[in-house]
Amino acid sequence: MLQMICDETGMGFAAVARVTDATWTACAVRDTVDFGLQPGGQLDLHTTLCFESRAARTAIVIDQFSQDATYCGHHTPAIYGLESYISVPIILPGGEYFGNLCAIDARPAKVSEPRIVRMFEVFATLIGMQLDSEKRQWSTEALLSNERETATLREQFIAVLGHDLRNPLAAVGATAELLSRRVQDPEIANIGKRLKTTASRMARLIDDVMDFARGRLGSGITVSLQPVDDLGQHLRAVVDELCEANPSREVLCHLAIAAPVRCDLARMQQLLSNLLGNAISHGAPDAPIVIEGSIDAGELVLSVANGGDLIAPETLSRVFEPYWRPASSAPGGGLGLGLYICKQIVSAHAGALEVQSTVEFGTRFSVRIPVGS
Template identity: 30%
Template structure:
């Protein structure tokens, strides 16, 4: 069903493209052909009119000589010499419009009123006239010119010449047929080219549509390959990036669910086993009973801490956790963190060295304190007894830089790129107290404050976490 529907859609796109191309081609070629035919017609008619003007100019001089001499016979000879019964009709009239000589006497003897013949009225009023009109007592178009014959300011008569357009019309009909044949051939060739071009454009669209359908059905990670050297390549690249990102998100989702399941299963299983043991009689032994109750309490706290961290991380990633915007002293923030974690440091035999400038930053003090405590907690867990944690803070005129360095065993090269991932821990057995969310939460808090965090480590020389946060404007610093 999907394939059929996709085919219909593709055919629609292909048909629309092809129809658009053909419409433009037909419109363009038709306009061009019309212009060519119109230009040819205008050129021919203008050329014939110029020829007739030249002929009548020359004839009018000879006729004027004969009329001045009142030699009507000579006028008739001129008319018969230059007139042709089938093509050129030549007529000479006196001042009153009476016909003196004609090259077609059989036709002209039927005419009773020459004033009604096109051009005669104007010529008898000493105004030349020319144009296209029906022939005398005929329905065929003829090109005519009627001009007064004037010599030394004396009006002597009228010369009227007309030529048939049948030959031109037959030639023009052949030209039209040739142009139309060329037009049809051009449209057919362009239609073939347009079909290929429309198919070449619709084919990548079909490929991308099918690719999008696969993405919509959950098949992430595929790669779309299109070589068009245009915007379609850019669209394909964006689809590939989206596919890879979705594949990454899907992998993260599956990993997250697996990790959550693992983290929840372990304490729940421990609680279940302990409860079963208590039901089986361990409750009767006070020492065993107290140890089992302590186990239940520890696992319950572990579950509570895990759920709290998951909710915290979810709110930070979704952007629904509202951050307060206050002016925060970095040195005071570090002091609060050290005071809060000091009992754990003393118990672990770890001391701290501070060198933090009095920098002002903008943000949520409680969230920033949470991020720093996570880093200090991580430093204490990986520090050896009688070691130190170094905390330094300074600015580079653009941002505050906070470094927390421990003297633990460090982080391996394969672990270092992944330490900020959710549930990732360097302890594969997960026997420690960490659930792998502390550093992920820290990273989200810092990024929510438009900052960043990095980590570097050398084997057996500890790890250094560096936080970059924007400085508040007009910041002044001092060391303590």
């Protein structure tokens, strides 16, 4: 751009300058006359006409100082030995004054020609637009960086908090166990049982938070893969436990896992527990929950389906997001991490977890995991 200015005007020096109310700084320079100014170099603002151009927010164009009625006696041409001069303000789209696009020479030049002035004005506008674009990009990147740092700190805090809560919660659980054994005092024993239930729920919430933090902080949910010969029995134990805790719900369980599966047994139990717990929480109370498990084409196929309100198509893609809960969720129904953790467990087993919600089949979560992964 500066090269084009010099070629079109015949002037030997052109620059983009940052001009404030106190400083004049060269940002880009084209110098073929050894004026001696490099990018980053500064001039005394009051020795330049850019000072006056900035104050008036208008261009200053002079073909020949020695014959100009207004500027023939000005100190700027005397200081720098100039005859021709043009300076056009660079103003950002939002109205902020950035500086000037200018050119100078010790020889006269026809810079007042309309095409030359128009060229400077167009270039100044383009520079302003580019600067504004870069400024907005820098601002966006800074905001994103701050958001990432805040998110990391938040998740680190969650992880530390979850870890530090384990010890006092263990003490609460132990106290609840002792109270529940006070068979000679039924009222105290009942209090102990309720406290045990509450402590167990708190422990599950802390486990969810810890798993979430590990997943978000980069280490991911860890799995220890070992061949499990009787996975169906272990999964059935999870179903029985939740059925016992929810005796009013009908659960139909069909597990026919006839081959060993290389997996993390505890994580697989956690996976089914979360999926079944989700079905109990959000499924219709009068509709059965159907659990199916089998081996198909070298994959473990596990599904949990429930009746009730369908998940809207526009929200299906969000069900595995952390902290997401449907609008119909009752208060106190959890943190909204269960399905996110399910997704992480399945991914750690190199598998896939999908959800469908249709009138024909209800809401069905389907897991496929390679048997020998």
